[in-house]
Amino acid sequence: MSWAETFRIAAEALLGRRMRSLLTMLGILIGIAAVMLTVGLGEGARLEITREINRLGSNLLIVMPGSTSGSSPLAGATSLTMDDARTLADPSVAPDIAGVAPMMSTRANVQHDAERTTTTVTGTTTDWESVRSRNLVDGRFFTASEYASSEQVVVLGPSTAAALFGDTPPVGGAVVVNGQAFTVVGVLEAVGANALSNDDDLVVLPMTTMAQRLAPPATARTLSAIYVAATDDASISAAHQQISRALVVNHGTTSADQDFSIMTFQALMTAMNTMTGVLTTLLGGLAGISLVVGGIGVMNIMLVSVSERVREIGLRKALGATPALIRRQFLVEAGILGLLGGALGVALGLVGAAILTPALGIEVAVSLPATLLALAVSLTIGLVAGVYPASRAAKLAPIDALRSE
């Protein structure tokens, strides 16, 4: 007997008990849909975090003054200097560092004609653009020569530019920062706000200019942070060690009482991924239990089906069906129940994902491999659930089967 024949008979048997087949599939259907949605939600959250971190720069390290572990965190608040930035930029000291952007930040009033706003003003080097992976929508970043000669030029964040200039093109325009006149040379591309900072509302200018014109004398030589870009994602921990070593030497402290701290986005990302991973596994596992229950449902109904069809099985055997063929028949039936339940579950999962994505604001990520895996799992569940009923059917003695009324 051909496989096509086996499938045809199985399909007829299932269609002959349509309602029961549907109800039997329900367990697997709900299980697959639930697993798809929870895993999809976890995956969506992970993608969201990754996107956010990549936007900030996944290879970025931030060196901040002050210790996070020392007894008085404010003790070293002025510990970072331009010397430190220069040390880190030296490839012989820190070979895994690609770029260093020392930063000196303050809040300041910025004015253009009648429009005024208060925002973060950051003095930095030309490396800032690449270290922070920022692009410009208009104009250019300040140049090395402008930096060297402390020119009064600024680059505006897109929100700041919009607030001050409205619809007029800002490049070439004049702004006044804390009473000093500056020329706008470029406007940054928007990256959106995040939990850490609003990277769209800011003014960037050469640090040399900042130190001379804007910073209070007491803080003119200290940095508020140094942004460091590692050569790639893999060299972050190497860069971390190199920074640590170099700054401990520079400051003449030991690693136990270091007066700075280093933060990496990758550590943050790893922590968040671990958290979402644990949550996903937990919820997915709960949903997986319903799959197991669904499998038991299939086994139960297949057993009922076998005892209902004892006469049919006996007749088929009398007419020449071998035990192997009978087993195959029932396995295929159980497999179809599993696979069809899984397919309907995938359909329900897709609908659920389409509804939940806008409702929750988090993408419910449904991937093709995950979908295929779900189908394979549901087929396997069906087959495994069918093994015992099928072998019961195969073992029925034809005379006992024919005798039963």
Added chain:
Amino acid sequence: MSALLEMAGVRKTYATGAVAVEALRGVDLTVDEGDFVAIVGPSGSGKSTLMHIIGCLDVPTQGRYALGGEDVSSMTEAQLADVRNRRIGFVFQQFNLLPSMTAERNVALPLMYAGVPRAERAQRAREALERVGLGDRTHHRPGELSGGQQQRVSVARALVTNPTLILADEPTGNLDSRSTTDVLGLFHALHDAGRTIVLITHEAEVAAEARRVVRITDGLLTEETPAHAAGAPVAKGGTP
């Protein structure tokens, strides 16, 4: 005529609980090709057990049984299924038709297990149904047919594979007298066409139709002279 069915010293013991019941206690039986044999006996005589062994639905505990020269007493279940498929056409008391299938597909069922392609199966099933006079009922389901018609469908199913042996187990047990005559007429026609028929029954009138009658009592066989061959009345003790 050569022997189609040879049974020697066949015993069958069932272990029901602690007691072992010996249903067959050394049966010797030979059926020649083209013969029409009735096996009669009261219930509990081992009649059904003998039918199961002849039909290769069960194997003897002891003794030898050969069907068409093949020793089936030590075959595996799968081999027995193949022998049943190729050599035996069953007619059951309960018809045993699958209610969801049309007459044509019921008749074609053994051909499916024989691996005959679908189109040929349908063709042969229709021919078999025509032979039993149901050429116009091929697409009826069992529920839409009378008892006699259902039994004729199962006769068609029994002969569709051209089996060496047609084995009927109380084929008229569930039929009225008119349908009984009908079905027995079919068996005669098949016998005349050269088929070997073994018919198991407890009705003397039915047994009387056969050429040879074998009586089974308490698991042992005794040969009987068919009533009509001896010119005697059919029913024992029924005549004045």
